[in-house]
Amino acid sequence: MTITITAFEKSPDGGKGLARDTRVRWALEEVGQPYQVRYLSFQAMKEPAHLALQPFGQIPTYEEGDIALFETGAIVLHIAQTYAGLLPNDNTRARSISWMFAAVNTIEPPILELVTAKIFEGDKPWANERIPLVAERIRNRLTQLSNYLGDNEWLQGAFSAGDLMMVSVLLRLRPSAILNEFPNLAAYVARGEARPAYQRAFAAQYAANNP
């Protein structure tokens, strides 16, 4: 059955991996599944045809036969549960899924707050007061994550969808220097980026934005 995902026709970052279709592309590359991409303009994302698929007018989405999904974490979980290669078949499987949720529910929120504070609220009179507070919340979470990861290669034994989501979330910190304050997390992210599946996903998104 053909898999079709949606992505930005023109990503604001020029296709450098920050838009969330990268996470879905990466998961599909890890499990060896070919996929097609429907590229959408910002206008098309807000039209009824796409809103029926993604109620919030965003990308990515995932279609495969009569399956139509939105929400990146749910899409990656579906891929991981449907195709081998992203979740172990032992008693650590459920905990690998916990790490997917930890990535988007515990680590990503303060990171997105920093993005918002800098990009969308940077001109507000209180921005200089707020940004350090948000940065501290990120440091607190990264300290806990760094302590847990220690010298391990991945979070829960072999590489899993939990690592895919966690590395993808930590990559959002790339524009700031915070990640480099945690050498083991910076190395963890670099290991994720070095994976051939990630490289193929990144290259595909970049090529689509830089014809």
Ligand SMILES: N[C@@H](CCC(=O)N[C@@H](CSCc1ccc([N+](=O)[O-])cc1)C(=O)NCC(=O)O)C(=O)O
């Ligand atoms: N919770 C949803 C959120 C999806 C989402 O945020 N989609 C964004 C693109 S990925 C977020 C994103 C966008 C751009 C960059 N960038 O650096 O250019 C990085 C990340 C989108 O469609 N935005 C358009 C809109 O909301 O109208 C999910 O995880 O699937």
